[in-house]
Amino acid sequence: MRALIQNEKLKKLTILFAICSCAIIIPVAVISGIVRASSVSSEDEKPVPQETAQVTEEVKVSDADVTSKGFKIENRDGVTFIDGILIVNKTYSIPKDYDPGDLTEDTQNAFEDMRDAAAEDNIKLWVQSGYRSYERQKELYERYTAEHGREYAEAYSARPGYSEHQTGLSFDVNEAGTKFDETREGQWIEAHAHEYGFIIRFPEGKGDITGYEFEPWHLRYVGKELAEKLRQSGECLEEYLGISSEYQ
Secondary structure, eight states, X not given: OHHHHHHHHHHHHHHHHHHHHHHHHHHHHHHHHHHHHHHHHHHHTSOOOOOOOOOOOOOOOOGGGBOTTOOBEEEETTEEEETTEEXXXXXXXXXXXXXXXXXXXXXXXXXXXXXXXXXXXXXXXXXXXXXXXXXXXXXXXXXXXXXXXXXXXXXXXOOTTSOGGGGTSEEEESSOOTTGGGSHHHHHHHHHGGGGTEEEEEOTTOHHHHSSOOEEEEEEEOOHHHHHHHHHHTOOHHHHHTOOOOOO
16 A cells, blocks of 8 residues: 555656656747747848949049050050051061951042043142051162162161051052152142142151151152141141150
8 A cells, every 4th residue: 555655656756757757848949949049130130242333443544544645545456546547657566467458449549530630730649659558668668778878768667567658548650759849749748739639748847756757759648638737737747646756
């Protein structure tokens, strides 16, 4: 009988212990869960590192990108354009392999128009020397140097890679000579070439600027608009654009 009573007491103690244990464990688990959730929530609120954005700096036009007159200088595959005008002189060269093969279509068409107009005034014009390759210019320059010396050659002939003839935009008309401007043909050219988009590329009295002595026979196609502006201003191409013509 005593044993039964003790067993009953033991069962009651076991049940009581179990109840107490649950009372302790459940609140602890709940609290732990709350703390963990709070921690996760806190981490979620932290700013997520962003990928570094590629910042493109604003391209600023430096002094090297414009001329002294503010015209934009562009280099396209080794060829210099200033205000959209292809430039070749003693400062700006042209690649050895630049090869239009002949006068450009615009240049040829403009010359034919000028030639036909001159013919109506009984003036005969022809292209005496048009497009020249790099190699051909090299031959001419070396011949001038051998026959007349470097100083003379540099005054009248461009080094290979620095000749406008290689662009297909320039040519020598009729007979080249320092007295060409005194001929009827030379005087007609001086008075009318701009009407067809041509300029006398190396005008009289501009040698210190262009780098070449007066060549009234050497014409350059620049288009009617620019040719008219240059005529009105009295400036050579280097003056108008604000660029130099000096071998570096």
